[in-house]
Amino acid sequence: MCTCFLVYLATSPLEHAVTANTTTDLQQPPLAVEMRGIVKRFPGVLANDHVNFELRAGEIHALLGENGAGKSTLMNILAGLYKQDAGTIKVKGKTLEFSSPRDAIKAGIGMVHQHFMLVPSQTVTENILLGLDEPRFLMRLQEYDKKIADLGDKYGLKVDPRTKIWQLSVGEQQRVELLKMLYRGADVLVMDEPTAVLAPQEIEGLFETLHSMVAQGKSVIFISHKLNEVASIADRVSVLRRGKVTASGVPAKGVSRQELASMMVGREVALAVDKKPKTPGEIILDVKDVHAENDKGLPCLRGLSLHVRAGEIVGIAGVAGNGQVELSQVIAGLRPCKKGQALLNGKKVSNRDTRYGIEHGMSYVPEDRTHVGSSPNLSVTDNVIMKNYRKPPISKGSMLDMSAATKFAQELKEAYDIIVPTVNTPVRLLSGGNLQRVILAREISGHPNFMVAVQPTRGLDVGAIEGVHRLLLTQREADAAVLLISEELEELIALSDRIYVIYEGRMMGEIKVEGAEPDKTLMDAIGLMMTGTPLEQIHMEGAPTHG
Amino acid sequence: MDFVVILQAGVASGTVLLFATLGEILAERSGVLNLGVEGMMLIGAMTAFSVTIATGNPWIGLLTAMLFAGLISQIHAFITVTLQADQVVSGLSLTLVGAGISLVLGEGLSKAGTVSLMPNFSIPLLVQIPVLGDIFFKEQSVLVYVGYLMIPLAWYYINHTRPGLHLRAVGEYPSAADALGINVYRLRYFYVFIGGIFAGLAGATISLAVSPGWFSELTTGGQGWIAIGLVIFAQWDPFRAALGSYAFGALRRLILDIQAPLTLFGVDNPFYYNPYLSFFLQMLPYAFTVIVLVIGSREAIRKRLGAPAALGEPYIRGERGK
Ligand SMILES: Nc1ncnc2c1ncn2[C@@H]1O[C@H](COP(=O)(O)OP(=O)(O)OP(=O)(O)O)[C@@H](O)[C@H]1O
Ligand SMILES: [Mg+2]
Numbered sequence: 001m002c003t004c005f006l007v008y009l010a011t012s013p014l015e016h017a018v019t020a021n022t023t024t025d026l027q028q029p030p031l032a033v034e035m036r037g038i039v040k041r042f043p044g045v046l047a048n049d050h051v052n053f054e055l056r057a058g059e060i061h062a063l064l065g066e067n068g069a070g071k072s073t074l075m076n077i078l079a080g081l082y083k084q085d086a087g088t089i090k091v092k093g094k095t096l097e098f099s100s101p102r103d104a105i106k107a108g109i110g111m112v113h114q115h116f117m118l119v120p121s122q123t124v125t126e127n128i129l130l131g132l133d134e135p136r137f138l139m140r141l142q143e144y145d146k147k148i149a150d151l152g153d154k155y156g157l158k159v160d161p162r163t164k165i166w167q168l169s170v171g172e173q174q175r176v177e178l179l180k181m182l183y184r185g186a187d188v189l190v191m192d193e194p195t196a197v198l199a200p201q202e203i204e205g206l207f208e209t210l211h212s213m214v215a216q217g218k219s220v221i222f223i224s225h226k227l228n229e230v231a232s233i234a235d236r237v238s239v240l241r242r243g244k245v246t247a248s249g250v251p252a253k254g255v256s257r258q259e260l261a262s263m264m265v266g267r268e269v270a271l272a273v274d275k276k277p278k279t280p281g282e283i284i285l286d287v288k289d290v291h292a293e294n295d296k297g298l299p300c301l302r303g304l305s306l307h308v309r310a311g312e313i314v315g316i317a318g319v320a321g322n323g324q325v326e327l328s329q330v331i332a333g334l335r336p337c338k339k340g341q342a343l344l345n346g347k348k349v350s351n352r353d354t355r356y357g358i359e360h361g362m363s364y365v366p367e368d369r370t371h372v373g374s375s376p377n378l379s380v381t382d383n384v385i386m387k388n389y390r391k392p393p394i395s396k397g398s399m400l401d402m403s404a405a406t407k408f409a410q411e412l413k414e415a416y417d418i419i420v421p422t423v424n425t426p427v428r429l430l431s432g433g434n435l436q437r438v439i440l441a442r443e444i445s446g447h448p449n450f451m452v453a454v455q456p457t458r459g460l461d462v463g464a465i466e467g468v469h470r471l472l473l474t475q476r477e478a479d480a481a482v483l484l485i486s487e488e489l490e491e492l493i494a495l496s497d498r499i500y501v502i503y504e505g506r507m508m509g510e511i512k513v514e515g516a517e518p519d520k521t522l523m524d525a526i527g528l529m530m531t532g533t534p535l536e537q538i539h540m541e542g543a544p545t546h547g
Numbered sequence: 548m549d550f551v552v553i554l555q556a557g558v559a560s561g562t563v564l565l566f567a568t569l570g571e572i573l574a575e576r577s578g579v580l581n582l583g584v585e586g587m588m589l590i591g592a593m594t595a596f597s598v599t600i601a602t603g604n605p606w607i608g609l610l611t612a613m614l615f616a617g618l619i620s621q622i623h624a625f626i627t628v629t630l631q632a633d634q635v636v637s638g639l640s641l642t643l644v645g646a647g648i649s650l651v652l653g654e655g656l657s658k659a660g661t662v663s664l665m666p667n668f669s670i671p672l673l674v675q676i677p678v679l680g681d682i683f684f685k686e687q688s689v690l691v692y693v694g695y696l697m698i699p700l701a702w703y704y705i706n707h708t709r710p711g712l713h714l715r716a717v718g719e720y721p722s723a724a725d726a727l728g729i730n731v732y733r734l735r736y737f738y739v740f741i742g743g744i745f746a747g748l749a750g751a752t753i754s755l756a757v758s759p760g761w762f763s764e765l766t767t768g769g770q771g772w773i774a775i776g777l778v779i780f781a782q783w784d785p786f787r788a789a790l791g792s793y794a795f796g797a798l799r800r801l802i803l804d805i806q807a808p809l810t811l812f813g814v815d816n817p818f819y820y821n822p823y824l825s826f827f828l829q830m831l832p833y834a835f836t837v838i839v840l841v842i843g844s845r846e847a848i849r850k851r852l853g854a855p856a857a858l859g860e861p862y863i864r865g866e867r868g869k
Contacts, residue, residue: 119715119716119724130712130724138708
């Protein structure tokens with residue numbers, strides 16, 4: 001059994017799954033973590049309902065589930081941040097009680113949270129040393145900088161230990177989080193939606209790191225909503241739904257995406273979108289030679305021109321940070337436009353009061369759901385009336401008619417399937433998918449003729465993504481113009497009629513999309529354009545283009 | 548008017564502001580805004596004076612003052628850290644409580660006579676530096692020299708030690724600190740206590756060294772508020788705090804001294820003949836404080852100045868949407 005275990009660890013993940021299928025229980029590697037009968041209640045919700053979860057040593061175990069299924073809660077319990085109401089946790093066969101994250105770390109469990117837990121004003125090294133007993137008093141940082149650089153080399157986590165966190169990209173910050181746990185000697189790593197914030201190249205880098213970590217005997221729990229990722233990285237999969245386990249430790253190679261999706265949401269999910277052919281109408285949004293600066297005062301849009309017609313969805317593709325977000329802000333009137341202009345139905349909207357856009361049929365689904373898109377401490381009702389409270393029936397003279405507002409919110413709640421105890425609940429208690437539905441409900445209920453949506457499906461589960469896609473397509477059906485900014489190429493190709501690719505604030509080219517299937521030459525061309533090759537310089541056979 | 552003498556007295560008077568400001572910097576770096584500095588200073592000044600009269604030993608007076616002010620600060624810690632109430636309201640109440648306690652316990656103290664004060668001395672060698680030696684190292688109170696030492700120590704502690712690292716983390720991003728096993732609540736209590744001790748020291752510096760005696764609430768005369776303004780001016784940095792404190796100390800002295808002579812630069816002294824002008828001058832430090840506080844209350848500006856990101860926010864573990 002012992003030798004067999006060694007052989008097992010040495011096999012590649014692909015063979016690994018096969019081995020797991022064919023060997024008997026006796027020959028399986030020991031359990032790194034065993035959670036039994038975990039129950040956790042929050043006011044009004046049963047977040048975990050007698051959950052059992054097992055993690056074997058040396059495996060990558062994916063944890064799936066809808067928004068609000070209780071994945072983060074379960075993992076926060078394992079990381080000692082929350083205390084379970086009932087149930088036991090065994091680590092390497094020993095039953096342990098965690099009363100704080102410190103205990104969990106001591107037991108070798110390290111968690112990388114959905115929202116990074118890094119102090120922005122401190123350096124990488126300072127963040128990693130935080131909370132440790134060593135060094136005792138004086139921080140001799142140079143010495144530790146070196147140690148951390150070495151550790152980074154060992155696992156392929158490149159990051160300069162002396163830089164301050166706020167200067168790092170999201171991908172680099174995630175590496176710091178991993179280093180923090182590895183430095184503490186964690187051998188069980190919990191990663192809560194690590195890829196939601198990463199660009200495609202960074203995701204590949206992360207996967208390499210994860211492989212090198214399991215190769216060195218560590219185990220990984222990996223939460224994600226992206227089913228294709230799960231298939232490519234995980235050995236086994238567990239699924240949670242509404243706090244209960246619906247699949248536990250099934251080999252990842254044996255299940256299809258469709259099966260996983262239905263285990264998650266409890267019904268059939270249409271993974272492919274149904275886009276009907278449609279002839280676009282008038283130009284609604286016309287962006288002409290727009291120049292703008294980013295928050296640091298550096299140029300980020302360098303003469304962009306594009307247009308969106310009624311009844312079409314136009315995608316903007318690009319690696320994060322190439323000006324997409326700033327473009328949406330210029331259009332929404334939130335960012336000064338240095339040169340050029342954006343026209344909505346022939347009238348200028350850039351450099352103009354945001355209220356002008358709102359009153360002339362523009363709706364805006366911003367990237368930052370919790371600060372720009374909604375006001376976290378206000379109720380669902382307050383959030384949905386934010387754009388129409390000036391008009392009757394909600395406005396009554398100089399007063400708000402709260403009963404009309406509540407009725408309006410109630411209608412949206414039903415129509416958009418928002419899962420929330422009451423419309424008076426503050427939106428900060430909503431799961432990501434439900435919050436996005438609140439925002440979309442508000443934006444769509446005003447019957448816009450133009451909508452700009454930035455990363456509308458980031459962090460959402462398959463069911464919620466399906467819902468958002470359907471809502472966007474309904475806008476197209478209703479002859480609205482939609483500008484969709486996303487880093488998910490597949491999503492862009494599935495939804496868009498045309499795609500513009502931008503790089504460093506410049507237009508690389510425009511591609512017409514026919515059919516919803518991601519075609520290889522098309523993907524490659526977009527990939528090249530995203531890294532700075534203009535369309536004219538790419539030779540494509542067969543792919544339909546214009547521009 | 549001799550400017551060297553004014554500056555020399557200004558350094559002594561600035562030491563009061565320095566202690567109060569350093570203490571508030573430490574508390575605010577941990578994320579707790581304590582507007583009760585004025586109240587804690589009054590407690591310190593009264594306790595130091597009264598205990599020194601009773602014991603005849605200013606050192607005992609000083610230590611008791613620091614301890615008492617530190618204990619009073621824990622009311623604020625309990626209300627804001629444990630009960631998670633609003634820090635502004637609690638701090639304002641602490642000022643009132645501190646003033647009330649010190650006025651009651653200090654009743655009659657102003658007629659109690661003189662006490663033995665903190666010793667004054669010159670630092671050999673350093674005092675021989677031209678001008679600067681006279682200003683900084685000649686016949687100053689021992690507390691002034693303690694102040695000089697405190698500046699680099701506080702800076703080093705905050706930026707280059709492990710407890711300092713934890714202090715900054717707790718004030719910037721408490722949930723990150725908590726996730727790594729740092730006890731956010733305990734540290735916040737501790738630094739509010741340290742802030743109280745420093746405020747007590749500042750108060751004692753007034754009543755035992757700078758302007759000895761107990762003159763009820765006029766003893767501190769709003770210097771606690773100036774210190775709170777200075778924290779923002781200093782951008783939570785001890786060296787900048789020292790700069791501001793000594794500058795304000797000098798300004799206070801200048802305002803006092805400029806009213807005395809009959810002529811100024813060869814002409815009639817307008818501040819002597821027109822009391823309204825000198826009232827105006829006396830108002831300036833407080834006007835500055837009001838302006839700095841108003842500016843500093845704008846969140847965007849505070850961020851740019853480098854305020855601890857979690858300043859003013861109670862920490863609740865597991866709270867969503869923070
Ligand atoms: N601190 C809290 N207070 C109150 N309710 C909470 C808290 N944390 C989580 N919940 C609720 O518990 C449920 C499970 O939340 P959890 O964050 O574990 O979901 P999740 O599976 O991680 O979802 P997502 O995919 O959106 O991250 C949700 O209904 C959520 O609203
Ligand atoms: Mg989660």
